[in-house]
Amino acid sequence: MDINGQDLIKACSAIGAGLALIAGVGPGIGQGVAAGHAASAVGRNPGAKGDITATMLLGQAVAETTGLYGLVTALLLMFVQPLVG
Amino acid sequence: MEILKNIFAPANSPEVDFMIKGLFSYNFFGHEVWITTSHVCIIIVLLIILGFSIAAKARMKRATEVPEGFQNVVELIVEKIDGMVEAAMGKNAKFFANYIGTIFVFILISNFSGLLGLRPPTADYATTFALAIMTFSIITFQKFKHQHVKGVLKGLCSPWVFWLPINLIGDVAVPISMSLRLFANVLSGVVIETLVYTLLWNLALIWPAFLHVYFDLFSGAIQTYVFAMLTMTYVNQAIEDGEY
Numbered sequence: 001m002d003i004n005g006q007d008l009i010k011a012c013s014a015i016g017a018g019l020a021l022i023a024g025v026g027p028g029i030g031q032g033v034a035a036g037h038a039a040s041a042v043g044r045n046p047g048a049k050g051d052i053t054a055t056m057l058l059g060q061a062v063a064e065t066t067g068l069y070g071l072v073t074a075l076l077l078m079f080v081q082p083l084v085g
Numbered sequence: 086m087e088i089l090k091n092i093f094a095p096a097n098s099p100e101v102d103f104m105i106k107g108l109f110s111y112n113f114f115g116h117e118v119w120i121t122t123s124h125v126c127i128i129i130v131l132l133i134i135l136g137f138s139i140a141a142k143a144r145m146k147r148a149t150e151v152p153e154g155f156q157n158v159v160e161l162i163v164e165k166i167d168g169m170v171e172a173a174m175g176k177n178a179k180f181f182a183n184y185i186g187t188i189f190v191f192i193l194i195s196n197f198s199g200l201l202g203l204r205p206p207t208a209d210y211a212t213t214f215a216l217a218i219m220t221f222s223i224i225t226f227q228k229f230k231h232q233h234v235k236g237v238l239k240g241l242c243s244p245w246v247f248w249l250p251i252n253l254i255g256d257v258a259v260p261i262s263m264s265l266r267l268f269a270n271v272l273s274g275v276v277i278e279t280l281v282y283t284l285l286w287n288l289a290l291i292w293p294a295f296l297h298v299y300f301d302l303f304s305g306a307i308q309t310y311v312f313a314m315l316t317m318t319y320v321n322q323a324i325e326d327g328e329y
Contacts, residue, residue: 061311065262068269075276079104 009083017077023070030063103279105209123209130194130206166190173317177324181317184223188216189313196271196305199278200297205305208271210264217264220316224259224323231327240326263315270308274300 003011038056042049076082107119141159152160166186171178195207206212228237241252278300281293 057307058311058314061266061307062315064270065266068266068273071273072265072269075272 006084009085010081013077013081013083017074020070020073020077023073024067027064027067031060034060034063101279101283103204103275105204121209122204123206123212126198126203127195127206127212129201129203130191130198133198134190134194169313170317173314174321177321181320185313185317188219188316189309192216192267192309192312193306196309197301199274199301199305204275205271205301207267208275210268213264213268214260216267216312217260220263220319221260223316224319227320227323228327231324233327236327259319263312267308267312270304274304 034056038052041052045052106122108121108125110117110119112118140155144155145159148156163186166189167178167182169189170182170185174181192207195205195212199205228240232240241256242249243252274296278293278296281289281296
């Protein structure tokens with residue numbers, strides 16, 4: 001099997017896309033922590049359930065951003081292939 | 086093994102393709118400009134909003150003291166948006182309710198348009214970046230209006246003069262992070278739906294509706310709320326920093 005430079009770049013792009021998605025670990029932990037604290041907050045003060053849920057969702061959506069950067073990088077590497085000449 | 090292979094990658098499965106397509110191009114002062122599927126989807130979304138607005142206007146002309154039917158719906162939408170802006174911005178709410186309401190409705194209908202079989206316009210980075218640039222211009226304008234040039238420079242050089250480049254990067258990162266957040270959320274939904282419809286096309290019966298409920302309705306609504314909320318928070322901060 002012959003592997004030329006372009007094939008190598010494509011293969012490395014695929015590996016890079018996989019590595020970029022490791023960024024999903026952080027937001028996963030962060031969102032879990034936020035949801036856990038929100039659950040305990042609802043347990044302490046069930047009356048404020050609506051406010052707590054809204055705040056939790058807003059915070060989680062912001063925390064998600066770093067994971068989404070990883071996703072965008074992976075998609076660029078896989079489908080736009082900027083490194084392939 | 087042969088069955089599994091047929092289920093997951095049948096020989097005649099269509100190509101995975103979730104890209105934006107160019108429809109036709111024209112020459113704009115020496116630049117080649119493409120009209121893409123995003124433009125068409127935006128026009129469809131705008132027509133939906135326009136149709137609703139005209140219907141609402143016609144209904145509100147003969148509004149009654151006790152609302153009923155369609156008037157209820159219109160009043161509910163306006164009250165919800167006004168209440169959201171009021172809760173986040175307090176006394177500045179009146180001036181910004183129009184802008185926030187406009188981007189809120191546009192992003193919401195754009196995200197929901199996946200249900201109509203369109204590729205959501207917000208899954209095009211150009212759309213979300215344009216929205217974020219509008220928000221960024223308003224933030225910067227309000228900063229200069231309420232803090233004046235001296236206050237803005239002081240804010241950039243706090244806590245110390247050498248923090249200037251870091252503060253500048255922090256300011257420029259606002260539109261980029263806002264637009265990327267919305268774009269990537271909607272795009273991830275589009276990608277997963279496309280993967281299901283192309284690679285699992287002979288299994289994709291009825292159950293992909295739940296994907297649409299999650300990615301188009303739930304995620305779309307939350308991202309709309311987050312975009313509007315962040316806009317309001319940043320603008321409010323720019324105004325309040327000038328009052329001390």
